Amino acid sequence: MPPSLPSPSSVTRAAITLPILARAASTTSAGTAVTPNKPPPSKDHHVHTYSPEAFPLGYTVSSTHAGIKKKAGALDLGILVSTSDTPCSAAACMTRNVFKAAPVTVTSELLRNSNGRAKGFIINSGCANAVTGKKGLEDAWSMSNTTTSQLPPSGAQSDKEGTLVMSTGVIGQHLPISSILDKIPELIRTLDDSPKSWLDLSKAFMTTDTFPKLRAKTFKIGDRLIRMAGIDKGAGMIAPNMGPPQPPHATLLGVIATDAAIKPEDLQNALNYAVDRSFNNITVDGDMSTNDTILCLANGAAGSAEHGGRETEEKMKELTEKANPEEFGIFKEQLREFAEELAQLVVRDGEGATKFVTIRVKGAPTYEIANAVAKSVANSSLFKTAMYGEDANWGRILCAVGYTPLSPNPISPTSVSVSFLPPAASSNTTPLRLLTNGEPEPNIDEARASEILKEEDLEIEIDLGDGNEEAKVWTCDFSHEYVTINGSAEEEEGWMYD
Amino acid sequence: MPPSLPSPSSVTRAAITLPILARAASTTSAGTAVTPNKPPPSKDHHVHTYSPEAFPLGYTVSSTHAGIKKKAGALDLGILVSTSDTPCSAAACMTRNVFKAAPVTVTSELLRNSNGRAKGFIINSGCANAVTGKKGLEDAWSMSNTTTSQLPPSGAQSDKEGTLVMSTGVIGQHLPISSILDKIPELIRTLDDSPKSWLDLSKAFMTTDTFPKLRAKTFKIGDRLIRMAGIDKGAGMIAPNMGPPQPPHATLLGVIATDAAIKPEDLQNALNYAVDRSFNNITVDGDMSTNDTILCLANGAAGSAEHGGRETEEKMKELTEKANPEEFGIFKEQLREFAEELAQLVVRDGEGATKFVTIRVKGAPTYEIANAVAKSVANSSLFKTAMYGEDANWGRILCAVGYTPLSPNPISPTSVSVSFLPPAASSNTTPLRLLTNGEPEPNIDEARASEILKEEDLEIEIDLGDGNEEAKVWTCDFSHEYVTINGSAEEEEGWMYD
Numbered sequence: 001m002p003p004s005l006p007s008p009s010s011v012t013r014a015a016i017t018l019p020i021l022a023r024a025a026s027t028t029s030a031g032t033a034v035t036p037n038k039p040p041p042s043k044d045h046h047v048h049t050y051s052p053e054a055f056p057l058g059y060t061v062s063s064t065h066a067g068i069k070k071k072a073g074a075l076d077l078g079i080l081v082s083t084s085d086t087p088c089s090a091a092a093c094m095t096r097n098v099f100k101a102a103p104v105t106v107t108s109e110l111l112r113n114s115n116g117r118a119k120g121f122i123i124n125s126g127c128a129n130a131v132t133g134k135k136g137l138e139d140a141w142s143m144s145n146t147t148t149s150q151l152p153p154s155g156a157q158s159d160k161e162g163t164l165v166m167s168t169g170v171i172g173q174h175l176p177i178s179s180i181l182d183k184i185p186e187l188i189r190t191l192d193d194s195p196k197s198w199l200d201l202s203k204a205f206m207t208t209d210t211f212p213k214l215r216a217k218t219f220k221i222g223d224r225l226i227r228m229a230g231i232d233k234g235a236g237m238i239a240p241n242m243g244p245p246q247p248p249h250a251t252l253l254g255v256i257a258t259d260a261a262i263k264p265e266d267l268q269n270a271l272n273y274a275v276d277r278s279f280n281n282i283t284v285d286g287d288m289s290t291n292d293t294i295l296c297l298a299n300g301a302a303g304s305a306e307h308g309g310r311e312t313e314e315k316m317k318e319l320t321e322k323a324n325p326e327e328f329g330i331f332k333e334q335l336r337e338f339a340e341e342l343a344q345l346v347v348r349d350g351e352g353a354t355k356f357v358t359i360r361v362k363g364a365p366t367y368e369i370a371n372a373v374a375k376s377v378a379n380s381s382l383f384k385t386a387m388y389g390e391d392a393n394w395g396r397i398l399c400a401v402g403y404t405p406l407s408p409n410p411i412s413p414t415s416v417s418v419s420f421l422p423p424a425a426s427s428n429t430t431p432l433r434l435l436t437n438g439e440p441e442p443n444i445d446e447a448r449a450s451e452i453l454k455e456e457d458l459e460i461e462i463d464l465g466d467g468n469e470e471a472k473v474w475t476c477d478f479s480h481e482y483v484t485i486n487g488s489a490e491e492e493e494g495w496m497y498d
Numbered sequence: 499m500p501p502s503l504p505s506p507s508s509v510t511r512a513a514i515t516l517p518i519l520a521r522a523a524s525t526t527s528a529g530t531a532v533t534p535n536k537p538p539p540s541k542d543h544h545v546h547t548y549s550p551e552a553f554p555l556g557y558t559v560s561s562t563h564a565g566i567k568k569k570a571g572a573l574d575l576g577i578l579v580s581t582s583d584t585p586c587s588a589a590a591c592m593t594r595n596v597f598k599a600a601p602v603t604v605t606s607e608l609l610r611n612s613n614g615r616a617k618g619f620i621i622n623s624g625c626a627n628a629v630t631g632k633k634g635l636e637d638a639w640s641m642s643n644t645t646t647s648q649l650p651p652s653g654a655q656s657d658k659e660g661t662l663v664m665s666t667g668v669i670g671q672h673l674p675i676s677s678i679l680d681k682i683p684e685l686i687r688t689l690d691d692s693p694k695s696w697l698d699l700s701k702a703f704m705t706t707d708t709f710p711k712l713r714a715k716t717f718k719i720g721d722r723l724i725r726m727a728g729i730d731k732g733a734g735m736i737a738p739n740m741g742p743p744q745p746p747h748a749t750l751l752g753v754i755a756t757d758a759a760i761k762p763e764d765l766q767n768a769l770n771y772a773v774d775r776s777f778n779n780i781t782v783d784g785d786m787s788t789n790d791t792i793l794c795l796a797n798g799a800a801g802s803a804e805h806g807g808r809e810t811e812e813k814m815k816e817l818t819e820k821a822n823p824e825e826f827g828i829f830k831e832q833l834r835e836f837a838e839e840l841a842q843l844v845v846r847d848g849e850g851a852t853k854f855v856t857i858r859v860k861g862a863p864t865y866e867i868a869n870a871v872a873k874s875v876a877n878s879s880l881f882k883t884a885m886y887g888e889d890a891n892w893g894r895i896l897c898a899v900g901y902t903p904l905s906p907n908p909i910s911p912t913s914v915s916v917s918f919l920p921p922a923a924s925s926n927t928t929p930l931r932l933l934t935n936g937e938p939e940p941n942i943d944e945a946r947a948s949e950i951l952k953e954e955d956l957e958i959e960i961d962l963g964d965g966n967e968e969a970k971v972w973t974c975d976f977s978h979e980y981v982t983i984n985g986s987a988e989e990e991e992g993w994m995y996d
Contacts, residue, residue: 098909099900099936131896133937171893172938237880237897285879287894288901381783381879381976382735385984395669396785398629399735402597403786405903411596438597439631440670478879480981486883487977 039211046348047211050195054216056227056259058084058301059120060191063204066183067176068126068169077180078204079147079163079187081120085156086261086300089318090118090164091268093242093275095292101130102140103165104293110144110162116264119157121164121255121295122147122184125207125233127175129167130290139177140165146181150188166253166293168233169207198229205233205253208485213345219334221260221319221327226302228258228334230342232294236351236486238284240292242275252279254294254342260331261300261318269321270332271296278339281371281473284350285482286379296335347474352481355387358459362470365410370471373411373462376404377473384478387458392449394418394434401462414438415465420449423457437465537709544846545709548693552714554725554757556582556799557618558689561702564681565674566624566667575678576702577645577661577685579618583654584759584798587816588616588662589766591740591773593790599628600638601663602791608642608660614762617655619662619753619793620645620682623705623731625673627665628788637675638663644679648686664751664791666731667705696727703731703751706983711843717832719758719817719825724800726756726832728840730792734849734984736782738790740773750777752792752840758829759798759816767819768830769794776837779869779971782848783980784877794833845972850979853885856957860968863908868969871909871960874902875971882976888951890942892916892932899960912936913963918947921955935963 039047063078082088092111094104110118122143129136147163167175191197202212216229232254240252262270275294300318321328348356359378364370377383380400386393397418401411418435422428432448433441452458537545561576580586590609592602608616620641627634645661665673689695700710714727730752738750760768773792798816819826846854857876862868875881878898884891895916899909916933920926930946931939950956 097897097900098902098907099896099911131893131933131936131938171897237894241901287878287880287897290897290900380785381980382785382984385981388981389985391986395629396735398597399595399669399785399788402595402788403739404596409596413597435629438629440629478981479985480978482879483883483886483976483978483981486880487887488889 043211043349046213046345048215049199050216052193052195054218054227055193055195055198055229056257056299056301058082058259058299059257060193061197061201062187062190062192063197063200064183064186064190066124067179068124075200075204076126077122077124077183077187078201079120079122079191080201080255080257080297081151081191082118082297082299083154084259084299084301085154087117087156088119088161088297088299089262089264089267090114090116091264091271091296092164093271093279093294095289096241097288097290097292099131099290101128101167101291102132102136103129103167104291105137106140106144107164107166107293107295110164114160114162116268117157117161118164118297119148119151119154119161120297121166123166123205123253124169124175124180125205126169127167127173128169128171128291129175130171132172132174135174139175140167142177143180146184147188150184164295166291166295168205168253168291171290202231205231207233208235208351209233209349210235211349213342213349215338215341215345217338219330221330224302226258226260226331226334228256228338230254230256230338232342232346234284234346235349236284237287237289238282238346238350240279240282241288242280242292242294252289252292252294252346254279255297256294256335256338256342257297257299259300259302260298261302262298262331263318263320266319266321266328267296267298270328270335273332274336274339277336278343281374281471282343282347283375283378283473283475284347284353294339344474347476350476351485352479352483353476354456354479355477356457357387357475357477358457359462359473359475360459360470361462361464363463363465363467364469364471365467367469367471369406369410370464370469371473372406373401373404373464374471374473376400377460377462378475381478384475387453388477388479390450390453392420392434392444392446392453394440397460397462398435410466411464412466417463417465419461420452421459421461422452423455423459426455431461541709541847544711544843546713547697548714550691550693552716552725553691553693553696553727554755554797554799556580556757556797557755558691559695559699560685560688560690561695561698562681562684562688564622565677566622573698573702574624575620575622575681575685576699577618577620577689578699578753578755578795579649579689580616580795580797581652582757582797582799583652585615585654586617586659586795586797587760587762587765588612588614589762589769589794590662591769591777591792593787594739595786595788595790597629597788599626599665599789600630600634601627601665602789603635604638604642605662605664605791605793608662612658612660614766615655615659616662616795617646617649617652617659618795619664621664621703621751622667622673622678623703624667625665625671626667626669626789627673628669630670630672633672637673638665640675641678644682645686648682662793664789664793666703666751666789669788700729703729705731706733706849707731707847708733709847711840711847713836713839713843715836717828719828722800724756724758724829724832726754726836728752728754728836730840730844732782732844733847734782735785735787736780736844736848738777738780739786740778740790740792750787750790750792750844752777753795754793754833754836754840755795755797757798757800758796759800760796760829761816761818764817764819764826765794765796768826768833771830772834772837775834776841779872779969780841780845781873781876781971781973782845782851792837842972845974848974849983850977850981851974852954852977853975854955855885855973855975857960857971857973858957858968859960859962861961861963861965862967862969863965865967865969867904867908868962868967869971870904871899871902871962872969872971874898875958875960876973879976882973885951886975886977888948890918890932890944890947890951892938895958895960896933908964909962910964915961915963917959918950919957919959920950921953921957924953929959
């Protein structure tokens with residue numbers, strides 16, 4: 001079922017970020033005026049809405065305002081629950097930062113105790129519950145356990161299955177835990193599967209985000225129609241490096257819920273694969289957060305294609321990599337593609353971002369080398385400010401290629417070539433070669449360069465000329481607004497957003 | 499001979515950077531108005547002038563305008579020559595970037611051919627001679643060889659000794675080599691040892707620098723008075739990681755000339771030690787340049803203390819680490835201290851910088867771990883914008899500590915403490931503790947925090963609580979002006995500054 005076309009949507013922005021954006025608009029030439037409760041016009045088209053049939057079967061969601069964000073009515077607490085009569089597999093990729101937030105620790109332990117099953121998750125925004133000591137851990141456990149104990153019993157689930165927890169927002173502050181616990185009955189009472197509830201849940205994820213990030217898609221495995229919905233959030237402190245929990249280490253938050261049936265260990269493998277090629281390959285500011293978490297839930301509620309929709313009588317058997325390698329392969333690629341789309345939304349909403357830049361490194365001896373070079377360029381402040389300035393500054397690109405931390409460093413300066421590529425949708429898609437085998441092109445078409453650089457989307461292609469492997473990393477530019485957003489003392493909420 | 503007190507000085511700023519700064523002043527609230535040919539008022543006190551006796555004996559210097567910078571009369575070419583009748587030892591630490599500029603390659607080869615001796619050096623600003631292929635190498639060799647062949651013969655020097663080369667400025671453009679070669683006779687004719695000539699030479703180093711960076715000092719080894727003068731430049735693309743040449747790998751440029759007598763290999767060892775604890779521990783933007791070079795010259799012209807000044811009849815014997823460990827130790831520490839002062843000037847002139855921040859990591863198991871943690875914090879965009887915003891954001895500090903790339907990572911979250919320290923000169927020097935053993939301090943004095951954060955200089959102390967080693971890294975804040983300076987297409991000169 002294809003989603004309906006994106007349409008403008010009314011979005012509640014957390015009160016906490018409004019003054020900052022308002023200031024950005026008034027102090028930078030690049031800033032755009034922001035109307036409260038709406039994404040800025042330049043971001044509006046990223047808000048998609050979907051028909052009811054687009055969402056995975058067997059999940060209900062709800063959200064509310066628990067007073068964590070200051071603005072009255074701002075959504076800051078939400079839950080998702082599997083209602084499938086088959087067990088819900090759960091996998092997670094979490095931050096490798098040494099300082100992992102309490103919810104990261106609790107979610108890891110829940111997954112370990114249940115062997116990769118879960119009832120669903122609870123999320124709050126506005127407070128990261130990070131660097132909060134013992135009380136922080138107690139609070140995260142309370143959120144989880146209170147939700148689990150109030151959910152109606154399900155024949156598909158055992159006592160071991162719990163409610164996973166995610167938090168995002170200010171670091172170093174305690175959650176207003178009693179306000180949160182008080183809201184759980186309301187959350188459970190209002191659970192449903194409407195498109196509005198899904199969109200609202202995605203709003204409850206937001207911190208400095210300027211738009212809610214919700215996507216849904218459908219695909220087939222054999223004759224079965226599989227549905228997948230995803231939500232994520234993040235705008236700053238984005239340079240994730242996430243691995244499976246154990247040891248648990250992730251403020252990018254995201255969840256992908258599908259009605260496919262997948263064994264837990266296979267779901268974890270598929271998620272690792274997808275996250276390594278999507279969320280772990282985006283960067284806004286090179287800062288890896290204490291809370292980064294991507295959850296993946298697979299509840300097996302998908303009916304056969306013949307049933308076409310809500311009917312779920314004929315259940316899928318759980319896919320495993322071993323027994324159904326081909327079908328599993330389809331799922332894994334679909335998951336990777338979906339994760340890539342969600343990850344790119346975070347870059348598009350990067351703090352102060354005006355450009356979406358793909359760094360593609362090809363001709364590398366290994367994927368790891370290609371990836372390291374792409375990340376070195378994607379994180380270079382000089383490169384990112386040049387993109388903001390629409391400056392064809394290949395010198396800064398080369399410079400960042402040259403200081404990639406590789407040991408030993410296999411890059412040969414005389415075999416590196418660099419091109420700028422316009423977006424696929426532009427009227428002239430001819431790439432512009434800037435450097436060939438380490439020598440600058442003699443007569444670069446400056447007009448063409450500035451044409452490409454004026455595009456919101458562009459791709460930098462770096463050919464190392466030394467192999468067949470390639471990697472892609474997505475980044476944004478570094479603007480005055482980034483400094484405005486992060487250089488304000490944010491006195492209202494104190495401290496920081498993770 | 500102590501230097502005279504710093505006094506305001508008239509400084510020629512390269513034409514190329516004027517439009518950028520002018521724009522910065524008009525577009526950012528943090529910008530300060532800049533008068534052409536003068537450092538901005540906030541930087542003026544960093545320009546020091548010295549009496550003639552402050553400079554090392556046996557060196558002459560000169561500089562001129564060779565038309566590399568566009569502004570008429572802007573100094574962009576200079577030389578320094580040893581006139582001592584004892585040989586001049588030379589050592590260098592150069593960039594580890596894979597793309598090393600032609601002058602880096604040529605200087606490495608000159609030092610190898612001469613076993614660490616040199617006649618002096620030639621430097622140009624305005625063009626980096628980087629990524630310029632074969633012609634770039636030929637040009638760098640011409641600059642060196644033409645100077646060497648026109649210098650008057652010296653009894654102290656063999657044919658093997660050459661003139662070292664340094665370049666800084668735009669990457670990817672060829673030098674106007676004939677204009678440069680045409681100016682060499684004038685440079686040689688106007689060589690002298692006056693304070694004005696030294697200051698002019700430091701102006702010939704400048705690119706996006708807002709003030710010339712010249713320092714001189716004297717100290718004693720035994721009864722001998724040793725003099726040391728240093729010049730450096732750099733404001734952006736500053737995150738040096740320099741090692742000895744061979745393999746040669748550096749746009750921080752600097753030179754330290756002393757009249758001490760030191761064997762070449764010992765000079766190189768002393769320079770490695772000093773650079774690792776000074777220039778390699780500064781960062782402006784985390785971008786390691788293609789041209790970074792620090793030269794050190796030691797010509798043995800120092801007379802005995804009795805002679806007190808210009809007389810040089812009684813020559814020093816060359817110091818060696820083996821034969822004079824104690825005296826060598828004094829030299830090495832003096833060199834490190836001097837290098838630290840020069841390195842800090844670059845951070846003070848960091849593009850758009852309004853703060854000078856020392857990150858001190860103590861309680862570490864090894865120096866390398868302390869250093870890696872300090873650099874992780876010093877390069878965090880979120881930390882640097884928080885400093886610009888005078889925001890006591892220890893969450894961002896912890897976050898950067900937590901993602902330090904260490905494998906295995908020995909940091910225990912529950913043993914890390916963080917304090918803010920005001921500058922030693924402030925009226926209240928009491929540190930402010932923010933975090934103790936991984937738990938936030940319950941009642942942080944916000945007024946005190948903002949008092950410390952208002953200071954131009956401040957220190958962040960991170961105690962890992964796991965050993966006795968420590969490291970210091972110096973960084974600046976990330977301001978709107980940084981984005982303005984680097985986010986402009988700089989059409990006038992095209993491309994980039996290294």
